[in-house]
Amino acid sequence: MTSATIAGPRDYLQTQMRWRWGEIAFWLATLLPFIVTPDYLLLASQVAIAALFVLSLDLILGFAGIVSLGHAAYFGIGAYTAGLISKWGWGEPLTGLLIAALAAGVFGYLTSFIVARFRHLPLIMITLGIGLLLQEAANSASWLTGGFDGLQGIRTWPIAGRFRFDLYGYTAYGYALAALFVIFLGARRLIHSPFGLALRGVRDNSQRMRAIGASTHSHIRTIYTIAAMIAGIAGAILAQSTETVSLEALGFQRSADVLVMLILGGTGRLYGGLLGAIVYMVARDQFSGLNPQYWYFWIGLLLIAVVVVLPNGLLGGLTLLTRRSKAAS
């Protein structure tokens, strides 16, 4: 075989993982809120936290096909861990993030042994159960978590001794965005690695994975632990930037919301979840201003419309549009 024909397959794979202009434009645009909408930086930081949380769900659902209705459990563990460390006197944010990631990762690893053994409906019930269990545990351990009143007394130190968390959200957004970008780079590397390919194999046909000698359980345990850590980091950023943690951090509503964001944006493409988080959070902000009680009505309508019309989510629809306009021109 000549070297030319061997170079072929690698070239093609290379183009698959190359950075596209749209991606670069997207990340540059994430800096716009600093300049264009400085009044909305707190909202922007909430969006970035949600985006990070969605990213973690996309890694397990979009790439490995693990449906979860209890993903907020790991978000909540990260939030409470970061909050408690700060409350107990260590308010340094970066080490707080690492410890929160570790705590969420340990819980993720332990639960992954159950999660890896199931799929489909039983899996949804198990993840739902994990979420509910943890929520009630946090509720009853009110001496530790503050129960319904939430965790009070969190003081986050300035980042690197310099950037104080301000009322306008400059630091909060910068912090959340930096974390999102760094973790996104890691996730992007992961999905273009042999492991990323193996995850897609698990999603497509786990039976066949076993027939090519793959240990699907160990693949699932690994990605589930990684996703739990990322979710934990997202929760920790929320706790550090708002200096409070409520039970809602690990509630069922949050698990459902993150799933909705991912489905809205489109699964299995990283950017889909980010787009979903932006659309969902901005829509919630706008609709709840108009009609605070019934804003879920509109989200419900949007969700149904997207699933019916755009099976690959908003991002799938966008890709289709750009392809068509390119073909037309």
Next chain:
Amino acid sequence: MNESALAARGINKRFGSLVVAADVDLTLPPGARYALIGPNGAGKTTLINLMTGMLRPDAGQILLGGEDVTALAPEDRVRRGLARTYQINSLFPHLTALESVILAVCERRRVAQAWWRRLIAYREEIDEAHQILGALMLDAVCHRPARELAYGQQRLLEIALALASRPKVLLLDEPAAGVPRDESNELFAAIAGLSRDITVLFIEHDMELVFRFAARVIVMVGGSILVEGTPAEIAADPQVRAVYLGKTPRGLRNG
């Protein structure tokens, strides 16, 4: 024939009252080209499932290269050199042909857990996958998702996935099922061209293909092995004719 690549010893399996394997003894010597035939429901696919670990026998042993693998999970048997294909395509629909085979190569080389290095850096794995596809004449379509391949190409990809695990023993469950006759000849030519280091057992209904490509034939009926012999012996066996309801199986005359 003391030495065996794959052997079943006294395998029994029942689903409720239905006996699907009854005292099955089977020995594949290294480098064998064996065909497994029998009427529908004879337990041929079940036997493959039992040997590869997809099903657990109620009694009996599976020996791979003389080693008892009865307690091992399917993926562990694959790693020890026992691969299979499926009668009904079982592929990765959204992965391209090349990605699918790269994945199988990476799993064999134990690098599929590496998440910090880019796939593109695994040159040897990619080249090997491309060569496997080339040998099966799939290199021209290697960037198409498996679900978009023509049916015959999907059947070949089934074999490519199995070969990527570098099997010592390859069990092919009706590799040419649903493939038009002229293509199935090509497909079997590709199987016949496999290295003699690989021991092959295939299930096939087309007697012409069986007689052309198998050195020995095993006939299964009702969960047990009726008779084993050369194609000529099988063609002449009155028991085999009786099993096929007195009719001469398609192509048997040509044997």
